[in-house]
Amino acid sequence: MKERTRKSSAEPRRNAKLAAVIAEADWSHAQLAHAVGRVAFEAGNERLVSVGRSHVSHWVAGSTPSGDAPAVLAEALSRRLGRVVTVAEIGLSGPQPPVALDWSADTLTTLADLGRGNVDIERRSVLRAAGYSVAALAVPSQAWWDTMARRGAQRSARTGRLIGAGDLEAIREMAAMFTRLDQRRGGGHARTALAQYLTSDVASALRAAHSSADIRRDLFSTAGELAYLSGWMAFDNAEHATAQKYFTVAVQLAAEADDPPLAGHVLRAMAHQAVDLGHPRQAVQLAKASLDGRRSTLASPRERALLEVVHARALAADGDGSAAAKALLRAEDNLASATKSDDEPGRVFFFGEASLAHETACTLRDLGDLTAATSEFRHSVRTRKAATFTRTHAVTLGYLGAVQARQGAIDEACSTWSMALDVMDGVHSGRTRQTVVDMRAALSPFRARGIPAATELDHRASRYLASAAR
Template sequence: MTAMFSRIDQRHGGGHARTAVVQYLTTDVAAYLNGHFTDDHVRREMFSAAGELAYLSGWMAFDNAQHALAQRYFTTAVSLAAQADDAPMAGHVLRAMAHQAVDLGHPGHALNVAVASVEGDRYALATPRERALLGVVHARALAAVGQKKAAVAALLRAEDDLSSARPGDEDPARVFFFGEASLAHETACTLRDIGDLNGAQQQFRRSVRTRAASSFTRTHAVTLGYLGAVQARQGAVEEACATWSRALDSMDGIHSARARRTATDMRRALSPVRGRGISMVAELDHRAAAYLAESA
């Protein structure tokens, strides 16, 4: 069930089907946790699975800009992971909390939580793929507080971790989405935040090129939005408009506050040139405004 809901989230965004996830968690799954178990191994597996679903509830709320609600579910997920004695699961959730804190502009808190996510068994017992995910968000948190050298070092470690992942690894289902495209996306965000716009553009392009957009549509749209923003900051307005047009094409059927924010950001970035009679700018601004109105 968690795998199914995770794929719905990746395809349609956190605003789609989140109510069904919460309903399943608070009824069926809560009843399972209050039941009897044949042995402690089964109990821990059940609590770990419940923690993963609680994490997904939080992630979908985060993607839909329901931040207080997201924090509540993330906290529940960490508690369930502790009950399961599942350190990598706890690290995975702390990583999400750090990601949220970066997005909300709380860099100090983001770094504290990101550091906790890569401490001890949370990192040591994780598979290489999950280590890479923890590490690249740690890099983003380091970039957010201005620790450029440490951020670059964390990026290199995350790249090494993902490179060491093998098909035979017993990866948890929660990291099914994380591969080259996701690593490139987070790497690009880190490079952007430390001022390396050329490197950021290269990595955003790598992410767009390597992602299976039909399955991971929400993140694909957000990546294109970020790429367009970097291009605009570099003065390539026409190139940015072409990229943003592709982003809007991808947003059809997406219910995600992060996708909406990319549309808002593109309109803001275009505002200085909106009155210059450039047809591409006018058309894109109209499309972005229509998307925001339809997805409100």
């Protein structure tokens, strides 16, 4: 009896806090293990990618997860519940995500800090996904915007260099080059080069003297587009905490330039990221903010269409099908009214018929209308210029294959996924990698039955993931 007592006292005590949050999420240990693996994959944490049900059971029983596991657990549960779950709340200790973004911080100081931290940010051992902060998604007030616009107008030069129209045009040319590279090759290509250019050459130009007030405003807007693009490339490569930092700086630069449409464009990207990370309520708030006031009224029809279709996606993810359908109609109407003579920014050059069909398909898929989603994905594949927009073309094919598999058309799905893998050659993107991870999960039961097409496709998928590992 004494031996039995000593043995029981040595057993780990149940982690009641973690068990309670898992119960609130209404997840089995197997479902949580899958979610943990997905977050770990995004973060580049190979050790946790294949975490199993037994790991979760041991953690609930009282064993202590090591390394980044507590933060990954907290992030997985946050996505499920749509609120911030900290490691302390689940009875563990580990790195804590930031709880707020400092919107009041000086824009150029924040940009310089990003430049100094760029090397550390790029270390693959750093857990990027778990650093994404849901609590930081609150949009600043109109009073903040007015203050930032005045701050921009009152900035004085900190160097003797004079920036003129030629300098501005050179920076715009670099922005166009990086934008096209992202569209073709994915966010994993050249993002560090863009971050270095933004935080050194462009930051220096922002601190210099400017030949006119218009040049200053246009320069800050262009810098905001570069910061947005750096954030978008990080988002596409599943570097979510890094993306959030750059998106925030992009909004600040847009505010100092008094450029509401650019701010709306960035807030739309933040909403897209929130949808993908499983935070629909915050996504809806961001999408609404992107369409608020002058962000929408001063935007070109093409840009308004983009804002509306992401709004539709957020509403669908939040379960509001009726509102999502109305937003889709507004997006279609806005894109239909766009003309070649419109004075529209270069940042929306990618958004056309194929992109609208892709986002519409995602909205319909999330609403459960798989037949209509399949039709829209196919329309997107048919109408996209794949040589120019290779990354998104690959993602669309991956999504189409997944919907076909859900409908039981596994032969069609295998054919579509095979095309997706063909297109992914030379693409470095976290979103393409995730479609391949999802592909392998969907193929698993068919591979177990010894179906040759599924087995061969799985081998190709495995080779792609090995070659695309960050």
